[in-house]
Amino acid sequence: DAKTTQPTSMDCAEGRAANLPCNHSTISGNEYVYWYRQIHSQGPQYIIHGLKNNETNEMASLIITEDRKSSTLILPHATLRDTAVYYCIVRVLLAGGTSYGKLTFGQGTILTVHP
Amino acid sequence: DAGVTQSPTHLIKTRGQQVTLRCSPKSGHDTVSWYQQALGQGPQFIFQYYEEEERQRGNFPDRFSGHQFPNYSSELNVNALLLGDSALYLCASSLGYHRVAFFGQGTRLTVV
Numbered sequence: 001d002a003k004t005t006q007p008t009s010m011d012c013a014e015g016r017a018a019n020l021p022c023n024h025s026t027i028s029g030n031e032y033v034y035w036y037r038q039i040h041s042q043g044p045q046y047i048i049h050g051l052k053n054n055e056t057n058e059m060a061s062l063i064i065t066e067d068r069k070s071s072t073l074i075l076p077h078a079t080l081r082d083t084a085v086y087y088c089i090v091r092v093l094l095a096g097g098t099s100y101g102k103l104t105f106g107q108g109t110i111l112t113v114h115p
Numbered sequence: 116d117a118g119v120t121q122s123p124t125h126l127i128k129t130r131g132q133q134v135t136l137r138c139s140p141k142s143g144h145d146t147v148s149w150y151q152q153a154l155g156q157g158p159q160f161i162f163q164y165y166e167e168e169e170r171q172r173g174n175f176p177d178r179f180s181g182h183q184f185p186n187y188s189s190e191l192n193v194n195a196l197l198l199g200d201s202a203l204y205l206c207a208s209s210l211g212y213h214r215v216a217f218f219g220q221g222t223r224l225t226v227v
Binding site: 036041042043044045046049087101102103104105106107108 | 119148150156157158159160163171173203205207209212213214215216217218219220221223
């Protein structure tokens with residue numbers, strides 16, 4: 001699986017958009033970009049994933065650059081409850097083959113949302 | 116709809132003992148993966164079970180073993196516990212190994 005690089009920490013004001021960057025310059029054509037977050041002492045929570053098109057769901061938006069070497073997770077209106085560690089992961093996601101879809105976590109970005 | 120459930124939530128064991136952790140996958144899911152998360156680190160992949168077989172394994176010694184039952188639930192066994200095995204153990208389930216994985220709240224294991 002491709003390696004990802006994320007900033008160690010970021011701050012955001014409550015109500016503002018939080019934009020979390022991720023670099024995955026060695027990503028392969030069959031690897032998806034996944035985002036999870038982990039609130040202190042809880043299990044990781046799935047947020048969103050995408051291959052090459054921008055994606056949006058009720059939690060966030062995922063913007064992937066055209067060359068797929070980087071992406072940005074956007075939380076449109078951050079709240080205090082969004083304070084967490086955010087993990088960007090690239091994962092082979094095709095049925096069959098020799099990869100069984102393990103998730104390789106890095107250190108993630110600690111996002112702190114301030115009042 | 117119950118999500119991924121793990122038991123127990125907390126556990127204290129003595130060095131050298133053996134421990135069994137349990138995981139019930141989200142309804143409809145058939146694939147279970149286990150992760151170990153040391154304090155201040157990201158989760159590390161231990162292994163994955165699909166169709167009652169270990170399909171993929173991370174860089175963990177043979178002291179770590181597992182099992183998947185016909186109802187898709189799973190157990191993680193750790194023998195000869197070391198102090199370094201103290202961690203949060205996470206279970207994740209998915210429908211097939213190529214779909215989105217959802218995590219349980221974990222079991223906090225402390226080895227003394």
